[in-house]
Amino acid sequence: MDKRTSAVFNWLPRILCILFALFISLFALDVFSEGHSLLKSIWAFIIHLIPSYIIVITLVISWKREWIGALIYTVLGIAYIIMAWGRFPISVYLLIAGPLFLIGILFGFRWVYKGEDKLKKDAKPKKNHHDRDDMTGEHKFGDTGQAFFAILFFIVWFSDTYFFRCTTFLNDVVPNFVRVPIGMILLIISGYLAITTLSIVFGEVRELPCVIRTGAYNYSRHPMYFSEVLLYLGLLIISMSLAAALVWILAIGFLYYLCRHEEKLLLDRFGDEYRKYMQEVPMWIPRIRKGK
Secondary structure, eight states: OOHHHHHHHHHHHHHHHHHHHHHHHGGGGGGGGSOOOHHHHHHHHHHHTHHHHHHHHHHHHHSSOHHHHHHHHHHHHHHHHHHHTTTSOHHHHHHHHHHHHHHHHHHHHHHHHHHHHHHHHOSSOOOOTTTOTTOOOOOTTHHHHHHHHHHHHHHHHHHIIIIIOSSOGGGGTSOHHHHHHHHHHHHHHHHHHHHHHHHHHHSSOOSSOOOOOSGGGGTOSOHHHHHHHHHHHHHHHHSOOHHHHHHHHHHHHHHHHHHHHHHHHHHHHHTHHHHHHHHHSOSSSOOSSOOO
């Protein structure tokens, strides 16, 4: 694949994701024609934008790992067809699920040919993040497990919130004007942590391997995993699905297991330096006041 074609297939699924998120956001504008008060219409508009948030958040997660985008967008397309089957004409399924399948295919195509691009660029391929000397390593099923819980959570949360409503009775207890702002703040924090953490870890190659203590790593030992916890929590606060909350608890247990596995590797490699880091910096939730 030549350089120009490679660039096209690199950016095409990402641009389509953004355009698709903008497209489905247009449907949320209908809330302003339902005759509600301005404040109530704004809250309804924010809630109806949740599918767009999911598309964008998935794009952030998939930016460095295209296989995750290929998997999640395809599953989201299938999930939409299953949950909405029989309610709309076939053209609606093509309009909503079709772009999701296309984006998933493009991400998969880019992932497959990414190694070929690197091979042509240099006779000796550059090491990916699994093989870099400044990376200590991670669990072999870490990425797969995270993708599994992300897909499971989104399917359960979305279907319970918009279709079945079997375990969302708490939404009637806590009003929207309380839930939505808190949930949105958590989603923003989650996105910020994910972007900055990915930039710190993968954005630069450290000549001398060391314990990373810059940026978010100065306050949390695993800010990327913490951002995933906040992502799920933000969606749960916006719509309190107890079924999705159960998946969230299971995901937290899995992420905690990954943290302990990676910390064992880091202790074996850096010894007392990382042990001191563990004593000074909490695993996930930053301390309000750092110890001396």
